[in-house]
Amino acid sequence: MDGRKEIIGIIKELKNVSEIDESIDLIESGFLDSFDIINLISKIEERFKIKIMGEDIIPENLNSIDSIVNLINKTKI
Amino acid sequence: MLFNSLHFLIFFPFIVLIYFTIPHKYRWILLLIGSYYFYMSWKAEYAILIMIATLASYFFALQIDKTESILKKRLFLALSLSICLGILFFFKYFNFVSESVREFLNLFSVQFNSPILGVLLPVGISFYTFQIVGYTLDVYYKRIKPERHLGIFAVFVSFFPQLVAGPIERASSLIPQFFEKHHFDYKRVTDGIKLMMWGFFLKVVIADRLAILTNQVFNNVYNYTGLPLIIASYFFGYQVYCDFAGYSFIAIGAAQVMGYKLTENFKRPFFSKSFSEVWRRWHISLMNWFRNYIFFPLAFKKGANKFRLYYATVIVFFVSGLWHGAGWNFILWGLLCAFYIVISRLTSNLRGKITNMIGLSKYPTAHNFLKILITFHLWIIAAIVFRINSLQDGVYVFTHLFKNLTFMIKGLPLGLDSIGLIIAVVFIGLTEVIQLIQEKRPIRSYLSTKPTYIRWILSLGLFFSILLFGVFEGTQFVYFQF
Numbered sequence: 001m002d003g004r005k006e007i008i009g010i011i012k013e014l015k016n017v018s019e020i021d022e023s024i025d026l027i028e029s030g031f032l033d034s035f036d037i038i039n040l041i042s043k044i045e046e047r048f049k050i051k052i053m054g055e056d057i058i059p060e061n062l063n064s065i066d067s068i069v070n071l072i073n074k075t076k077i
Numbered sequence: 078m079l080f081n082s083l084h085f086l087i088f089f090p091f092i093v094l095i096y097f098t099i100p101h102k103y104r105w106i107l108l109l110i111g112s113y114y115f116y117m118s119w120k121a122e123y124a125i126l127i128m129i130a131t132l133a134s135y136f137f138a139l140q141i142d143k144t145e146s147i148l149k150k151r152l153f154l155a156l157s158l159s160i161c162l163g164i165l166f167f168f169k170y171f172n173f174v175s176e177s178v179r180e181f182l183n184l185f186s187v188q189f190n191s192p193i194l195g196v197l198l199p200v201g202i203s204f205y206t207f208q209i210v211g212y213t214l215d216v217y218y219k220r221i222k223p224e225r226h227l228g229i230f231a232v233f234v235s236f237f238p239q240l241v242a243g244p245i246e247r248a249s250s251l252i253p254q255f256f257e258k259h260h261f262d263y264k265r266v267t268d269g270i271k272l273m274m275w276g277f278f279l280k281v282v283i284a285d286r287l288a289i290l291t292n293q294v295f296n297n298v299y300n301y302t303g304l305p306l307i308i309a310s311y312f313f314g315y316q317v318y319c320d321f322a323g324y325s326f327i328a329i330g331a332a333q334v335m336g337y338k339l340t341e342n343f344k345r346p347f348f349s350k351s352f353s354e355v356w357r358r359w360h361i362s363l364m365n366w367f368r369n370y371i372f373f374p375l376a377f378k379k380g381a382n383k384f385r386l387y388y389a390t391v392i393v394f395f396v397s398g399l400w401h402g403a404g405w406n407f408i409l410w411g412l413l414c415a416f417y418i419v420i421s422r423l424t425s426n427l428r429g430k431i432t433n434m435i436g437l438s439k440y441p442t443a444h445n446f447l448k449i450l451i452t453f454h455l456w457i458i459a460a461i462v463f464r465i466n467s468l469q470d471g472v473y474v475f476t477h478l479f480k481n482l483t484f485m486i487k488g489l490p491l492g493l494d495s496i497g498l499i500i501a502v503v504f505i506g507l508t509e510v511i512q513l514i515q516e517k518r519p520i521r522s523y524l525s526t527k528p529t530y531i532r533w534i535l536s537l538g539l540f541f542s543i544l545l546f547g548v549f550e551g552t553q554f555v556y557f558q559f
Contacts, residue, residue, distance in 0.1 A: 028365070029357075030353075030354065034389075034390075041377075054377050054378040054379050055378055059368065059373065060220065
């Protein structure tokens with residue numbers, strides 16, 4: 001399964017929804033609140049076996065599925 | 078210069094006319110001169126503060142970008158922030174801190190005549206300072222490159238539609254727009270003017286009318302008990318919304334006329350179903366600022382855990398309270414907002430269980446309505462704290478809200494006669510209906526399905542409502558003092 005699908009799966013599970021509107025800004029729209037971010041980061045770290053640095057947890061890195069994928073790829077390097 | 082003044086009604090069309098007449102490469106000069114004129118028509122000498130903050134942040138941002146040394150980057154950041162925040166502290170908080178120290182020492186019978194400065198608070202200082210600080214931090218964190226064109230950067234800091242009361246813009250969003258060539262677009266211009274008219278309506282028809290009653294009651298609280306205090310509390314909650322959202326709509330509309338897109342600042346906050354949601358709908362640009370530059374670094378920088386989230390929430394709202402004003406009631410208001418959010422989060426599971434137990438979750442419409450009603454009343458309680466002139470007044474208001482409660486108001490002046498009260502209530506109701514439609518779908522797309530004559534009737538109705546029912550006494554916007 002590619003990273004993108006996996007992230008969508010994590011967010012669906014986290015928010016208990018069947019679909020995600022990928023056109024919305026996940027942070028600005030309030031779809032992901034601060035507590036969701038904690039859970040999201042911890043699940044990403046667990047599934048991708050990476051450690052995301054605190055300084056990378058900024059709205060720009062979390063506001064869309066693509067930016068989260070970029071964050072993971074950047075962290076893997 | 079106030080938006081709701083004859084001065085602005087001459088100034089704005091004049092600027093727009095020249096803006097679309099001159100070549101694009103000279104427009105930044107027009108905007109810079111126009112913006113400084115706009116500000117200086119209030120108090121000319123305070124423009125020097127904007128100039129100092131502009132030059133300091135421009136220069137140090139370039140230095141931050143240029144140097145490779147982390148130590149030097151931090152030094153330049155500290156210098157830039159010290160100058161900008163130092164000016165803010167000196168003009169806004171010095172007297173408050175000085176008085177608080179004196180009162181504190183007096184508690185221990187220590188006589189200390191702390192100095193009090195005879196300075197006037199520069200209008201909009203908190204707004205443009207935050208915009209500049211955001212820019213400097215974005216450069217420091219390498220989110221953006223510094224702007225090298227001093228003129229464009231100076232327009233970014235002083236852009237007149239949003240200079241004195243926001244929306245607080247990010248450099249990455251606003252600066253590129255000054256390089257774009259904007260053409261005269263009839264639809265965009267008329268949409269901008271309609272948005273401005275809606276803002277004027279909220280300000281002069283509703284907010285300024287409600288202000289007559291709320292000022293009368295809150296400035297003389299000891300003359301009232303019961304119903305007048307309750308009416309004034311509800312009215313103030315609505316006044317502050319119409320005042321500030323009205324300003325934001327005028328600002329966004331004015332920028333739109335010239336081709337600029339500013340951040341949406343209000344999204345019908347009274348339809349919020351939780352207090353967290355209120356802050357995604359109220360003064361959005363300020364809350365985004367707090368989220369980007371205070372909340373995220375505090376909550377996540379050293380790793381994410383729930384305790385840090387609560388801690389960051391309390392700090393953000395404490396600073397938000399201070400940002401709104403140099404007074405203990407503002408600090409208390411900020412902490413109350415933090416308390417609402419923390420308690421709401423801590424009791425979330427429990428409330429979910431209770432809702433299921435009593436079967437309320439089977440009726441989502443009723444459940445949502447109840448949530449909106451509770452959130453609205455929490456907001457009104459916070460609004461009282463926000464409005465009171467002193468903590469003693471606040472204690473009086475809260476202990477007398479339900480005292481001698483009758484449904485008749487006799488013999489006490491409320492500032493508004495019964496006709497004025499009816500007009501206020503009718504227009505609040507009308508505004509809520511419009512916002513309810515807006516909540517379902519954008520009002521512009523809704524109206525676009527209606528025949529042209531209906532759209533004209535509505536536009537003219539709005540225009541004549543402003544002329545007929547507006548309160549034109551040059552009243553300032555509540556948020557100017559911040």
